[in-house]
Amino acid sequence: QAVLTQTPSVSGAPGQRVTISCTGSSSNIGAGYDVHWxxxxxxxxxxxxxxxxxxxxxxxxxxxxxSKSGTSASLAITGLQAEDEADYYxxxxxxxxxIWMFGGGTKLxxx
Amino acid sequence: xxxxxESGGGxxxxxxxxxxxxxxxxxxxxxxxxxxxxxxPGKGLEWVGHIRSKTRDYATGYAASVKGRFTISRDDSxxxxxxxxxxxxxxxxxxxxCTRPQNGGFDPFWFDPWGQxxxxxxxx
Numbered sequence: 477q478a479v480l481t482q483t484p485s486v487s488g489a490p491g492q493r494v495t496i497s498c499t500g501s502s503s504n505i506g507a508g509y510d511v512h513w514x515x516x517x518x519x520x521x522x523x524x525x526x527x528x529x530x531x532x533x534x535x536x537x538x539x540x541x542x543s544k545s546g547t548s549a550s551l552a553i554t555g556l557q558a559e560d561e562a563d564y565y566x567x568x569x570x571x572x573x574x575i576w577m578f579g580g581g582t583k584l585x586x587x
Numbered sequence: 588x589x590x591x592x593e594s595g596g597g598x599x600x601x602x603x604x605x606x607x608x609x610x611x612x613x614x615x616x617x618x619x620x621x622x623x624x625x626x627x628p629g630k631g632l633e634w635v636g637h638i639r640s641k642t643r644d645y646a647t648g649y650a651a652s653v654k655g656r657f658t659i660s661r662d663d664s665x666x667x668x669x670x671x672x673x674x675x676x677x678x679x680x681x682x683x684x685c686t687r688p689q690n691g692g693f694d695p696f697w698f699d700p701w702g703q704x705x706x707x708x709x710x711x
Contacts, residue, residue, distance in 0.1 A: 508694075509694060509695060510693040510694055510695065512693075512695075512697035512698075514632075514698075516632075520703075521684055521701040521702065521703055521704060522632065522684075522698075522701055523699075523701070524689075524697050524698065524699045527689070527691060527693065527697040528691060528692070528693040528697070529693075531691075533699075563631075565631065565632050567632075567695075567697065567698070568695065569694070569695035573651075574648060575634055575648075575650055575651075576622065576634040576637070576695060577634065578624075578631060578632040578633065578634065579631070580631045581631035581632070
């Protein structure tokens with residue numbers, strides 16, 4: 477059972493903006509632990525999309541952005557494209573449970 | 588380019604055992620921790636466990652769901668990490684990935700790269 481909560485699905489038309497939230501607690505995100513985001517295209521391994529709350533690896537378009545506040549984090553995608561259709565996961569750490577955690581995942585559908 | 592390649596998956600009966608391998612290349616393996624993450628069919632990612640480097644005494648940690656049944660080890664001379672899975676249950680059926688943490692000054696580290704995964708199916 478995921479300790480980080482994500483909305484199961486979001487959708488948007490091409491060109492639109494969508495946001496995906498990741499809600500934790502005072503023992504993980506709220507305790508100052510950083511959040512990373514992964515994109516998993518169908519049939520492939522996850523790939524880091526945002527690291528350290530808001531940083532993009534080289535090669536990731538600036539249409540993708542991340543933020544963190546309090547016990548939550550968000551991933552925003554602007555200018556939606558068909559190839560953005562994928563599953564998105566947030567990741568952090570919980571010292572009380574001593575586990576690396578993933579959110580339950582959000583399936584993005586581009587209409 | 589850093590690379591991880593898993594192998595060893597297959598079909599096993601409930602209560603059986605299986606050992607997965609994770610072969611690494613293009614980075615200093617003996618200085619890196621290795622994590623295992625699994626994904627049940629149609630489900631999300633679940634952290635399984637990790638093993639640290641020699642300088643961190645090869646410390647290991649496991650998710651509660653596998654603790655006492657799974658064991659992670661490594662052979663630095665072979666640049667390979669292993670996941671020994673015993674007393675397998677139907678709910679252990681998943682695609683198993685290995686990955687390594689990247690230290691960019693953030694806590695926790697993020698995971699990159701990931702292997703392609705190896706499928707473990709537990710069924711009678």
